[in-house]
Amino acid sequence: xxxxxxxxxxxxxxxxxxxxxxxxxxxxxxxxxxxxxxxxxxxxxxxxxxxxxxxxxxxxxxxxxxxxxxxxxxxxxxxxxxxxxxxxxxxxxxxxxxxxxxxxxxxxxxxxxxxxxxxxxxxxxxxxxxxxxxxxxxxxxxxxxxxxxxxxxxxxxxxxxxxxxxxxxxxxxxxxxxxxxxxxxxxxxxxxxxxxxxxxxxxxxxxxxxxxxxxxxxx
Amino acid sequence: xxxxxxxxxxxxxxxxxxxxxxxxxxxxxxxxxxxxxxxxxxxxxxxxxxxxxxxxxxxxxxxxxxxxxxxxxxxxxxxxxxxxxxxxxxxxxxxxxxxxxxxxxxxxxxxxxxxxxxxxxxxxxxxxxxxxxxxxxxxxxxxxxxxxxxxxxxxxxx
Numbered sequence: 001x002x003x004x005x006x007x008x009x010x011x012x013x014x015x016x017x018x019x020x021x022x023x024x025x026x027x028x029x030x031x032x033x034x035x036x037x038x039x040x041x042x043x044x045x046x047x048x049x050x051x052x053x054x055x056x057x058x059x060x061x062x063x064x065x066x067x068x069x070x071x072x073x074x075x076x077x078x079x080x081x082x083x084x085x086x087x088x089x090x091x092x093x094x095x096x097x098x099x100x101x102x103x104x105x106x107x108x109x110x111x112x113x114x115x116x117x118x119x120x121x122x123x124x125x126x127x128x129x130x131x132x133x134x135x136x137x138x139x140x141x142x143x144x145x146x147x148x149x150x151x152x153x154x155x156x157x158x159x160x161x162x163x164x165x166x167x168x169x170x171x172x173x174x175x176x177x178x179x180x181x182x183x184x185x186x187x188x189x190x191x192x193x194x195x196x197x198x199x200x201x202x203x204x205x206x207x208x209x210x211x212x213x214x215x216x217x218x219x
Numbered sequence: 220x221x222x223x224x225x226x227x228x229x230x231x232x233x234x235x236x237x238x239x240x241x242x243x244x245x246x247x248x249x250x251x252x253x254x255x256x257x258x259x260x261x262x263x264x265x266x267x268x269x270x271x272x273x274x275x276x277x278x279x280x281x282x283x284x285x286x287x288x289x290x291x292x293x294x295x296x297x298x299x300x301x302x303x304x305x306x307x308x309x310x311x312x313x314x315x316x317x318x319x320x321x322x323x324x325x326x327x328x329x330x331x332x333x334x335x336x337x338x339x340x341x342x343x344x345x346x347x348x349x350x351x352x353x354x355x356x357x358x359x360x361x362x363x364x365x366x367x368x369x370x371x372x373x374x375x376x377x
Contacts, residue, residue, distance in 0.1 A: 049246060053253055057293070064294070071294035077256030078249035 021207060028213030036100035037206070043093045044195065047131075050086040051188065058138070060184035062177050065140035090132060097128050109212045117205040124198050127191055134187040140180060148183075149175055257293065264291075267366065267373040270303070273310060274370065281306040281329050281336070281347060283318060288376065303363055303374055304329065304336075306347065315363040315374045316349045322356040336360065 010016045057076060059068045072079040101121065104110055110118035137148040152175065156166030171178035225233070270284045281304040290299045303315040320327050320338035327336040327345065335352060336345040344352040349360030363374040 046246075049250070053250055056254060057257075067294035075257070075294075077252040079253060079256075081249050082253050 025207060025210070027211060030211070031214060033103045034211070036096055036103055040093065040096040040100050041199070041203075043089050043096055044199065046085060046089045047093060048192065050082050050089065051192075053082050054086055055188060060138065060180050062140060062180060065138065065180060069139045069141075090135060093128055094132055097125050101125060107212065107214055111212075114205070114209055114212065117202060117209065120198055120202045120205065124195070124202060127194050127198060131187065131191050131195070134183040134191065137180060137183045138187065145175065148179070152179075265375055267375055268301075270305065270315075270372045270374055272370055273307075273313070273367055273372050276305055276307055276310065276313070276372065278307055278310055280331070281316065283329070286374070286376075301376055302326075303376075304349075304360075305372065311367075313365045313367065313372055314348070315365050317361040317363065319361070320356060321351075321358050321360060322354070327360070 006016075054072065057068055057072050057079070059065060069083070072083055074080075076082075104118065104121070133151060136151075137144045152166055152169045155169050156162045158165065167173060169179075170176070171182050266288070268286045268288060270286060276282060283302055283304055285300050285302045287298050288301055290297050302318045304318055305313055305315050307313045318326050320340065320343050322338065322341055322343050325338050325340035325343075327338045327343070329335075330337050334347055336347075336349070337343070338345075338354070338356070341355050343354035343356040345356070345360055346352050349362065351357075351359060363376050365375075366373050
């Protein structure tokens with residue numbers, strides 16, 4: 001039954017070709033460190049699912065942000081779990097992405113012809129850090145507020161354009177409702193779009209060019 | 220797969236799907252509870268609300284009392300006013316009637332000359348005890364449970 005439907009669909013949209021290209025492609029001899037990229041992708045999916053769920057109750061305004069987060073954590077069924085997965089997943093995402101990058105560096109896997117894969121990965125890491133920075137403010141508690149006061153001030157340290165950057169990031173001189181709203185907008189719209197596009201591009205290159213084998217002593 | 224022996228590749232493939240399915244269920248079930256949970260919770264908690272001293276209640280005439288109740292919607296707590304007509308014939312037994320018409324929810328008024336409640340929207344008419352006299356209301360005015368403690372009258376509502 002399932003196979004019959006699979007054949008019916010394959011005859012029309014040729015999905016097996018795509019499936020084979022993605023999951024049955026030839027890879028060199030690899031080790032467990034090669035799973036770090038997939039692990040990062042897995043956590044990214046977790047962040048997307050739990051993040052979407054959090055927006056069902058979260059309200060990004062100063063008079064509701066903190067209370068709505070408390071509501072999620074203490075009163076909504078499984079809310080503590082959803083928020084916990086998103087909270088810890090955020091840290092795991094950064095750690096895994098950095099470990100993945102270290103593996104690529106130590107194996108020299110960024111070299112010709114895979115430089116573009118590497119560059120897209122570097123931008124992906126920047127996006128992940130952007131997620132961390134914007135998401136940190138959203139609970140709107142003391143830690144979130146003061147961490148963002150400090151973080152945005154650091155963004156304001158470059159000479160000449162620093163003050164301008166600070167005002168753009170904060171949406172004004174002070175940290176305010178405007179800051180919270182724009183951090184939320186960036187966190188749930190801008191960065192997810194960037195992450196999705198870059199991830200697709202990154203995966204396309206990984207599949208199209210293939211991955212490099214672990215270096216041997218001879219090389 | 221019925222006749223064939225399960226080879227290594229087949230086993231690992233099956234294991235991958237099994238783990239994937241397990242993880243999806245582990246995520247999916249709490250997600251459904253999370254979305255549906257608050258929708259099933261009632262935001263109305265019933266409390267005994269003090270209306271006032273029984274001695275202040277006029278005998279023989281339904282009198283409108285307004286009391287404040289706390290309503291909680293999600294994380295927002297707001298104060299709301301509920302109103303009840305209190306009627307007593309002997310200052311010992313009390314009835315408390317909602318002022319909300321049982322037809323479509325308009326607020327009823329006590330018309331002293333006619334000794335009747337009138338709902339202005341569709342001319343629903345109730346007698347002194349809240350029974351339907353005429354008009355579209357399907358049932359008498361709703362009543363709140365009452366109790367008297369230390370000469371204080373309470374109604375159960377929220």
